[in-house]
Every structure is written in structure tokens, then in C-alpha cells.
Amino acid sequence: QKAQIGVxxxxxxGRNLARNFARHGHTVALHNRSYGRTKELVEEFGHEGTFxxxxxxxxxxxSLERPRRVVIMVKAGxxxxxxxxxxxxxxxxGDMLIDAGNAHYADTRRREAALKAKGLHFVGVGVSGGxxxxxxGPSIMPGGPKESYEALGPLLEDIAAKVDGVPCCVHVGPDGxxxxxxxxxxxxxxxxxxxxxxxxxxxxxxxxxxPAEIADIFKGWNEGRLGSYLIEITxxxxxxxxxxxxxxxxxxxxxxxxxxxxxxxxxxxxxDLGVPVSGIAESVFARAISGxxxxxxxxxxxxxxxxxxxxxQHTGDLVADVEQAxxxxxxxxxxxxxxxxxxxxxxxxxxxxxxxxxxxWRDGCIIRAKFLDFIKQAYDKNAALPTLxxxxxxxxxxxxxxxxxxxxAVTAAQQGIPAPGFSSALAYYDSxxxxxxxxxxxxxxxxxxGAHTYQRVDKPGSFHTLWAAEGRPExxx
Ligand code: NBP
Numbered sequence: 090q091k092a093q094i095g096v097x098x099x100x101x102x103g104r105n106l107a108r109n110f111a112r113h114g115h116t117v118a119l120h121n122r123s124y125g126r127t128k129e130l131v132e133e134f135g136h137e138g139t140f141x142x143x144x145x146x147x148x149x150x151x152s153l154e155r156p157r158r159v160v161i162m163v164k165a166g167x168x169x170x171x172x173x174x175x176x177x178x179x180x181x182x183g184d185m186l187i188d189a190g191n192a193h194y195a196d197t198r199r200r201e202a203a204l205k206a207k208g209l210h211f212v213g214v215g216v217s218g219g220x221x222x223x224x225x226g227p228s229i230m231p232g233g234p235k236e237s238y239e240a241l242g243p244l245l246e247d248i249a250a251k252v253d254g255v256p257c258c259v260h261v262g263p264d265g266x267x268x269x270x271x272x273x274x275x276x277x278x279x280x281x282x283x284x285x286x287x288x289x290x291x292x293x294x295x296x297x298x299x300p301a302e303i304a305d306i307f308k309g310w311n312e313g314r315l316g317s318y319l320i321e322i323t324x325x326x327x328x329x330x331x332x333x334x335x336x337x338x339x340x341x342x343x344x345x346x347x348x349x350x351x352x353x354x355x356x357x358x359x360x361d362l363g364v365p366v367s368g369i370a371e372s373v374f375a376r377a378i379s380g381x382x383x384x385x386x387x388x389x390x391x392x393x394x395x396x397x398x399x400x401x402q403h404t405g406d407l408v409a410d411v412e413q414a415x416x417x418x419x420x421x422x423x424x425x426x427x428x429x430x431x432x433x434x435x436x437x438x439x440x441x442x443x444x445x446x447x448x449x450w451r452d453g454c455i456i457r458a459k460f461l462d463f464i465k466q467a468y469d470k471n472a473a474l475p476t477l478x479x480x481x482x483x484x485x486x487x488x489x490x491x492x493x494x495x496x497x498a499v500t501a502a503q504q505g506i507p508a509p510g511f512s513s514a515l516a517y518y519d520s521x522x523x524x525x526x527x528x529x530x531x532x533x534x535x536x537x538x539g540a541h542t543y544q545r546v547d548k549p550g551s552f553h554t555l556w557a558a559e560g561r562p563e564x565x566x
Contacts, residue, residue, distance in 0.1 A: 467480035
């Protein structure tokens with residue numbers, strides 16, 4: 090008996106993926122650097138399906154049917170390269186090495202090119218949903234060669250989350266496309282979390298609501314258009330009371346948000362592509378500010394002043410306004426993330442269908458939400474949509490929200506409550522809709538100090554003005 094699929098790397102993620110394949114009736118070959126984890130899996134979960142454990146890489150490879158499908162689920166980075174170096178010589182033409190870890194898409198592109206030269210298929214797969222998702226149905230974003238999807242796709246679709254029977258798994262595009270889309274998914278997740286945190290902060294500080302009351306507000310919102318996993322768990326977190334002190338859980342946690350790096354990767358890639366993902370960037374920076382202990386301590390010691398006691402009160406229904414601001418800002422963050430996916434697709438010739446990405450994020454992943462149905466519909470109508478904001482559903486939503494959104498940004502500024510997500514999303518929105526941007530002045534400055542030239546509104550061509558020589562630096566900037 091041979092296995093249809095093998096998993097090497099049996100820590101929490103690999104173990105759960107292997108169990109998920111087995112629970113779906115596939116025979117699963119097992120391998121891990123240290124045999125202990127393999128043994129443990131078979132002892133604890135062997136009854137869930139058919140597992141073929143191997144101690145050596147060679148035995149593991151020999152236990153697989155051809156073309157061999159080897160899922161690598163090890164620590165991203167050098168460990169992945171070590172595993173590839175170990176397995177590649179044991180595989181034959183047409184076999185597949187499938188990296189389901191959180192690799193950077195540039196590493197995936199490099200690995201794919203190197204293995205292609207050896208006749209092997211390297212498939213970088215984005216897997217979202219954490220350990221629970223891996224076991225019960227993740228959202229799966231496979232890249233790699235299209236041919237490999239024919240032999241691999243059905244297995245992945247089997248174990249993926251389903252929405253009305255439709256699997257949250259689709260071939261994203263060649264080489265690093267899957268890992269790229271997974272990265273942007275995480276970037277959007279950062280933005281979503283930041284916006285939710287700002288909504289909570291405003292309800293608490295401006296509205297004076299307790300965490301338990303805010304939990305109920307979020308619970309209500311979860312029934313509406315904001316309905317999503319993140320809103321749902323936010324209500325749970327806010328409801329939580331610390332057993333030892335009796336205080337709200339949120340008040341006993343140190344207010345420094347950590348990060349593993351995928352948000353930062355998203356912003357770095359966006360800078361290279363020239364895509365303004367300001368919502369994601371603000372959320373990465375907001376985490377960095379929260380962790381900036383020396384600066385925050387110095388600011389507290391220096392007593393950086395807040396607004397005077399006469400700072401304005403919120404005009405309007407705060408809860409309703411914050412819901413509108415949250416929804417509108419969320420639309421902006423997703424619009425920016427999807428624009429980044431489209432830009433990368435163009436840059437790397439990936440031919441990614443953005444509507445399909447919204448489709449496979451509808452379940453199994455952290456940003457799963459009702460909202461994604463509307464994104465899917467928008468791109469189904471027009472896959473080349475320049476920005477989600479001009480799709481009728483989102484246009485209507487933002488038009489309806491904008492007055493409330495502005496009131497919330499004003500209140501935050503007047504009361505000295507940081508709301509970088511809400512305010513930068515609004516600035517992005519206003520930048521897009523502005524008939525004239527002050528960029529014209531920047532072009533004038535550039536032409537003044539660097540003779541960089543400019544274009545005119547009234548005739549074609551490049552122009553340079555002979556500015557007064559005085560004050561002009563020697564060096565081109
Ligand atoms: P870890 O990231 O903790 O990695 C542990 C595994 O890597 C073990 O099987 C370990 O073998 C193996 N390994 C290491 Br470390 N160095 C190795 C080497 N040089 N050669 C061979 N094997 C090596 O496991 P995890 O938390 O299950 O995560 C696996 C992957 O999934 C990571 O890329 C992670 O970023 C990603 N992940 C994704 C999500 C998600 O939501 N999608 C969540 C968590 C993790 P050993 O047992 O012999 O030490």
C-alpha cells in the first residue's frame with residue numbers, strides 16, 4: 090500500500106494537516122526530523138485514518154505513490170531549505186514538493202526556479218486558519234505550476250474549508266503567487282484588527298462604555314454587515330473577566346502588540362510595487378508604536394499634553410457612527426490589499442483572479458467575513474476593477490458612511506485619541522476623490538531643485554522652467 094500524500098514536519102500544523110488528509114480517507118505518509126513526533130501522532134491519532142510512518146526520508150519517499158506529493162510543514166526559512174535539500178535528490182521527475190509553511194514569496198520564487206531545473210514541481214501553498222483550521226478546514230492558497238494543481242488540487246480541496254460546498258481553495262497562480270496572496274491576507278488581517286481596536290478604544294474613551302457593554306455592541310455588529318470571525322472573537326475577548334483580579338481581561342494585558350512579520354512583509358512588498366497600502370502600513374506601525382517602550386515612557390515622563398478641557402464632544406450617535414467608520418475604513422483596507430494583489434499579478438505575470446481570492450477567504454481563515462461575498466461579486470462583474478471603492482455596493486456603503494466617518498475622525502483628533510487606521514483610510518478616500526491634488530506643487534519643487542521636469546495640463550510634453558538660480562542646490566536630489 091502506498092500513500093497518496095506525505096507530510097514532513099509534524100509539529101502542530103503538520104500534524105493537524107496530516108490528520109485532516111487522513112480523516113478525508115487519504116493514506117498519509119508521515120515523517121519528521123526527529124522520530125518522536127511521528128510516533129506520537131500515530132499513537133494518539135492513528136485510529137483516525139491510515140498513516141504510513143517512516144523514520145528515514147528515503148523510506149518516507151518510497152512509501153508514496155507517484156507522482157509523489159510531499160507536503161513540507163516546517164519552520165519557515167533555513168529549515169525549509171534544509172528539508173528541500175534533503176528530499177530533492179530522493180525525488181523523480183514530476184514529483185511535487187509542497188511548502189505549506191509561511192514562506193516569503195520571494196523565497197518561493199527562488200526555490201521553484203531551482204527545482205524546476207531539476208524537473209521537480211515546487212508548490213508554495215499559503216495555509217490560513219492556524220492549527221484549528223489545519224485540522225478542520227483551512228483556507229488554502231496554492232501557487233506553483235498549473236499542471237501540479239491537477240494532481241494536487243483535489244486533495245487540497247478535500248481538506249479545505251467549504252462555503253455551501255464550495256472549497257476555499259483555488260490555484261492562485263504560478264511560483265510565489267500563493268504565498269504572496271497569503272501574505273496580503275495577513276496584511277489585511279493586521280489592518281482589520283487595528284480598525285477594530287480603534288473602534289473599541291473610541292467606544293470606551295469617548296462613549297464611556299465598559300468592555301462588557303462593548304462586547305455586546307460587537308455582538309450586535311456581528312449580526313450585520315460587519316459579521317466576521319474577527320468581530321465575533323473581539324466580543325468574546327472583551328467579555329472575558331480575569332479570574333485572579335476580577336477585572337476585565339483587556340485591562341490586565343500589557344498594551345504592546347507583537348508581530349511575527351507578515352504584515353511587515355506586505356508593506357515592504359507594497360513599497361516595492363508602489364501600491365499605497367496605507368491601512369496595512371498604519372496597522373504595522375501602530376503595533377510598533379505600542380511596543381516603543383522608551384518613547385512611550387519618555388512621553389509620559391515629559392507629560393506630552395493632550396487637548397484642553399474644552400475639546401469638542403462627539404456630535405451624533407457614537408455607536409452608529411463608529412460602526413460606519415469601521416465599515417468604511419475596512420473597505421479602504423481591503424481595496425488597498427486587493428490592489429496590491431493585482432499589482433503583483435501584473436508585475437510577475439501571475440494572472441490572479443481577484444474574485445477567486447475573495448471566494449477562498451470566505452471561510453477557514455482569520456479574515457473570513459460576509460463582506461467577502463460582495464468583494465467576490467464586484468470582481469466577478471469586473472476583474473479589472475481599478476479599485477473596489479468604485480464598485481456600486483462599496484460606493485453606496487462609503488457614501489452612506491462618510492459623514493459619520495468624518496465625525497469619528499474629528500472626535501478622535503479633538504479628544505486626542507489615536508485613530509491612525511480610521512484617519513488614514515479617510516485621507517486615502519479623500520485623496521482618491523480629489524479633483525486636484527497638491528502633487529502639482531511637489532512637481533514644481535522637484536523641477537526647481539532637480540530639473541526633474543513636469544507635464545502641463547494644457548499641452549503634451551515634458552517641461553522645465555528656468556527658475557532663478559539663487560537657492561538652487563548644486564546636487565540633484
Ligand atoms: P514550527 O514552525 O514550530 O516548526 C517545527 C517543525 O519544523 C518541527 O517539525 C521541526 O522538526 C521542524 N524543523 C526545524 Br524547527 N528545523 C528543521 C530542519 N532544519 N530540518 C527539518 N525539520 C526542521 O511548526 P508549526 O508551528 O507547526 O508551523 C509550521 C509552519 O506553519 C511554519 O512555517 C509556520 O510559520 C506555519 N504556521 C502557519 C500558521 C497558520 O495559521 N497558517 C500557524 C502556525 C504556523 P523537529 O520536530 O525535529 O524539531
